[in-house]
Amino acid sequence: MAEPVARETWVEIHRIVLAPGERAPQVPEDTRQVPLEMRTKGFLVEGAAIGEDAEIETPTGRRLRGTLVAANPAYTHGFGPPIPELSTIGSAVRRILREWGGEG
Amino acid sequence: MSRDSSYQAVMGRRAEIVQRSVGIDYARYATGAIAFDYEGLLADTGYDLEAVRAVQRRTAVGCTPLVELENITALVRSIAAPGKGARIFVKDEAANPSGSFKDRRASLSVAEAKKRGYPGVAAATSGNYGAAVASQAAKAGLRCIIVQEAFDSQGIAQPEIAEKTRACEAYGAEVIRLSVGPELFYVFLHVLEGTGYFNASLYTPFSIVGIETLGHELAEQARERTGRFPDVVIATHAGGGNVTGTTRGLRAAGADRTTMIAASVDLSGLHMASDRDFNRKSFTTGHTGFAIPFTTWPDRTDVPRNAARPLRYMERFVTVTQGEVFYATQVLAELEGLERGPAGNTSLAAAIAIARELEPDRTIVVQETEYTGAGKHPLAQLNLAKRMGIEVLRGDPRDDAPGRRIVIPEHPSQIAIAEVDLDRVRRSYLRNALDSLPEGVRLTDIDLDFLAAETRTDRTYVREIIDGLR
Numbered sequence: 001m002a003e004p005v006a007r008e009t010w011v012e013i014h015r016i017v018l019a020p021g022e023r024a025p026q027v028p029e030d031t032r033q034v035p036l037e038m039r040t041k042g043f044l045v046e047g048a049a050i051g052e053d054a055e056i057e058t059p060t061g062r063r064l065r066g067t068l069v070a071a072n073p074a075y076t077h078g079f080g081p082p083i084p085e086l087s088t089i090g091s092a093v094r095r096i097l098r099e100w101g102g103e104g
Numbered sequence: 105m106s107r108d109s110s111y112q113a114v115m116g117r118r119a120e121i122v123q124r125s126v127g128i129d130y131a132r133y134a135t136g137a138i139a140f141d142y143e144g145l146l147a148d149t150g151y152d153l154e155a156v157r158a159v160q161r162r163t164a165v166g167c168t169p170l171v172e173l174e175n176i177t178a179l180v181r182s183i184a185a186p187g188k189g190a191r192i193f194v195k196d197e198a199a200n201p202s203g204s205f206k207d208r209r210a211s212l213s214v215a216e217a218k219k220r221g222y223p224g225v226a227a228a229t230s231g232n233y234g235a236a237v238a239s240q241a242a243k244a245g246l247r248c249i250i251v252q253e254a255f256d257s258q259g260i261a262q263p264e265i266a267e268k269t270r271a272c273e274a275y276g277a278e279v280i281r282l283s284v285g286p287e288l289f290y291v292f293l294h295v296l297e298g299t300g301y302f303n304a305s306l307y308t309p310f311s312i313v314g315i316e317t318l319g320h321e322l323a324e325q326a327r328e329r330t331g332r333f334p335d336v337v338i339a340t341h342a343g344g345g346n347v348t349g350t351t352r353g354l355r356a357a358g359a360d361r362t363t364m365i366a367a368s369v370d371l372s373g374l375h376m377a378s379d380r381d382f383n384r385k386s387f388t389t390g391h392t393g394f395a396i397p398f399t400t401w402p403d404r405t406d407v408p409r410n411a412a413r414p415l416r417y418m419e420r421f422v423t424v425t426q427g428e429v430f431y432a433t434q435v436l437a438e439l440e441g442l443e444r445g446p447a448g449n450t451s452l453a454a455a456i457a458i459a460r461e462l463e464p465d466r467t468i469v470v471q472e473t474e475y476t477g478a479g480k481h482p483l484a485q486l487n488l489a490k491r492m493g494i495e496v497l498r499g500d501p502r503d504d505a506p507g508r509r510i511v512i513p514e515h516p517s518q519i520a521i522a523e524v525d526l527d528r529v530r531r532s533y534l535r536n537a538l539d540s541l542p543e544g545v546r547l548t549d550i551d552l553d554f555l556a557a558e559t560r561t562d563r564t565y566v567r568e569i570i571d572g573l574r
Contacts (some may be wrong), residue, residue: 017291018111024287031379034257037283038291041273058278060224060247060299070302077266077479080487085496085512089431090438093516097439099229100182 005071007047012038012073013056013066039066041073107297113292122407125296125303127220130408137545138537139554140409149309151212153356156317163243165207166317168199170325170469175439176452180459183517190335190462192455194436194470195322198444202271203475206236207347208318211525212310214240217302224248224301227395228292228406230265231389231447232474237304238275248272249301251292254281256382263488264388264447267479281487284379289406305406312349314522317351322469323362333359335466336458338451341366341421342394342403344414350471363419367454368395369447370423370522371506384507386485387424390447395421399529401536415526415533415559422521424453425504427512430482430520445474446482453534468476488512530559534569 005011018024018036042056042064054068106110107113114121123129151159160166161378173192181189197205210233217225224247227237234250241248250272255261261269261281272279280295282288296303305311319337326334337354351364369391374381376393385391399421402410429446432453437443451470459468478484486496492559495509501518504511513519537555541547547555547570 016286016478018287023110023285024290025421026377027285027287028378031285031377034283034379036285036287036291037204037257039255039281041279058249059273059276060249060278062278062299071349073251075137075266075270075478077261077484079478079481079483081483083483083486085486085498086430086434086482089434089512092436093439095177096182096516097175100178 004047004049005044005068008043009044009071010041011037011044011054011056011068012070013054013064014069015066038066039069040066044068044078107389109294111290114290114297116463117297118293121293121297122303125301126305126407127310133409135283136548136550136554137541138547139551142413145409146309146411148315149212149313151313153316153320155370156212156231160211160314160317163207163211163240164201166200166321168321169196170194170322170329171196171440171442172329173440176456177459179435179439179516180456184460187464188460188462189224189447189464190459190466190468191330192459192468192470193329193334194452195318195472196442197318197472198475202232202235202239202381204232204236204448205315205318205346205472206231206233207239209233209306209311210236210240210304210312210314212272212314213237213302213304213308214244214246214569216310217304218246220302222246222300222302224299225304226251226292226295226299226301227304227306228288229306230254230268232268233244234268235271235275238272238277241277247301247362248275248277249280249295249299250277251288251295252282253284253288257379260383262383262388263299263479263484267477271503284377284382286377292406296572305408306343306345307405307407307412309411312345315345315349315354316356318471319350320357322471323357323359324352326467326469329394332466333357333454334362334461334469336363336365338365338367338454338458338468338472339471340390340416340448340450341368341418342391342398344391344398344410344412346471347414347418348412348416364417365416365420365422365454365458366395366414367424368392369424369450369500370425370504374507375509376386381507383488384494386489386510387429387447390450392423400532413558415529416557421524421526421529422454423524424450424457424519424521425501425511426506427501427504427510428453428519430510431513433482435516442473443476445476445480446485448472448474453519454517456519493568530561531569533559534566535573538570538573
């Protein structure tokens with residue numbers, strides 16, 4: 001089903017480091033109920049499909065194994081839409097300065 | 105790896121892994137049951153201010169501009185009582201190579217790793233420090249691994265940390281991204297053990313000595329501009345390095361009377377190890393979730409003795425709200441033309457409140473800025489907050505409720521500081537010190553003097569509090 005990803009493609013793998021029952025004793029209740037997960041990126045050593053076990057070589061040259069989750073994973077963080085609660089601050093403080101007319 | 109890599113086994117090897125990865129035998133600095141030779145630990149880095157400067161000059165770290173915020177000062181005067189309103193300056197640390205003062209902290213660690221022949225450097229950090237270590241390592245030709253706490257169990261990444269991932273990868277580092285939990289330390293130890301890399305911990309003496317140039321520079325720059333040392337320096341406070349290193353640098357410059365004020369964002373009520381709370385925090389650092397535990401007990405890090413000991417140096421400790429910092433960030437951009445990352449503006453929000461109380465001939469230096477960009481921006485944080493069901497509104501910032509409601513002031517006069525009771529902090533520190541004492545071990549006079557230095561008090565105070573606690 002999933003198309004294989006070619007070797008040497010920049011990819012991301014995922015693995016469970018600690019299952020819910022293995023969490024450290026000091027973690028709060030909500031955290032204890034979920035696993036400790038790890039995501040790492042590197043170049044795929046051998047071709048594999050998304051969802052398969054795969055090996056990567058990381059930028060430091062380490063070989064790591066995990067489930068292949070993404071090929072050439074995108075950076076998706078951004079800004080999002082403007083926040084109306086911030087949009088009028090600038091004009092308001094400029095007005096304060098104008099009306100005050102101090103040595104600013 | 106033939107060695108057992110289970111959580112218990114790796115944590116059990118913690119001491120040997122840490123010692124090998126930082127190359128410091130911390131045990132030899134012990135002078136009492138609790139006391140240790142703090143100044144000796146710092147001095148043994150072998151770097152004085154001139155030597156630090158020489159290292160930092162090679163990678164264009166430091167010598168950042170001190171910018172007078174004339175329009176914000178005017179804004180403060182417009183809302184202050186007649187005859188009040190101190191001059192506010194900011195040290196534009198965003199001008200460092202990776203965009204924050206953390207380059208100063210990373211510079212000596214990476215230089216040491218290189219000098220001692222480590223094949224690479226690793227750091228456990230989700231913030232600006234990761235980019236700083238990665239940037240320094242790139243220049244030094246060392247390999248670099250950064251371990252981050254980056255996303256929650258729903259797979260939602262904190263946008264600021266996502267930006268740090270990108271920045272570290274831009275500098276060629278390997279980034280290990282983890283979900284929420286203190287077991288990050290286990291993963292980090294496992295990496296150190298497997299790679300033999302240097303632990304570029306935020307809390308080694310190298311990291312702290314590297315910040316001293318910041319305090320020294322700003323003291324000199326303020327004197328050049330105003331004829332005297334600053335009256336007040338405000339540092340955004342989390343793990344304590346900023347307060348510690350900056351104050352040491354100020355004192356080294358001769359600025360003995362400059363008041364150091366630590367400022368943190370109030371995130372009370374949110375648990376730092378909670379998967380649920382992780383993305384309900386709009387700040388990843390500079391907040392009370394780090395500042396309170398690290399001030400009341402610094403020795404909770406990835407090294408046995410933390411070189412950042414903020415309670416020794418802070419004269420006041422104040423908090424501001426998330427909404428106030430976002431407001432200050434917007435004002436900095438629109439009145440001063442400086443678009444900078446929100447976390448560093450924690451001390452700016454505090455400065456706006458504190459400047460109102462001081463005379464116009466007084467000067468306040470806001471001790472850092474940081475770079476801004478995708479993810480690392482009020483827009484990204486507030487959009488995430490709304491997605492997480494947090495109410496965002498304009499109003500009285502006193503109605504702010506971390507994790508539930510972010511209230512952005514309607515007017516600059518609503519920006520106010522809350523004073524953290526340093527006496528309570530000191531008591532809490534001393535309680536933690538007593539708790540750390542092995543059964544049956546008694547405190548000596550050396551310990552009492554150490555605890556007095558740790559709390560900026562004297563032996564009588566320490567004895568009185570300790571007797572009360574027992």
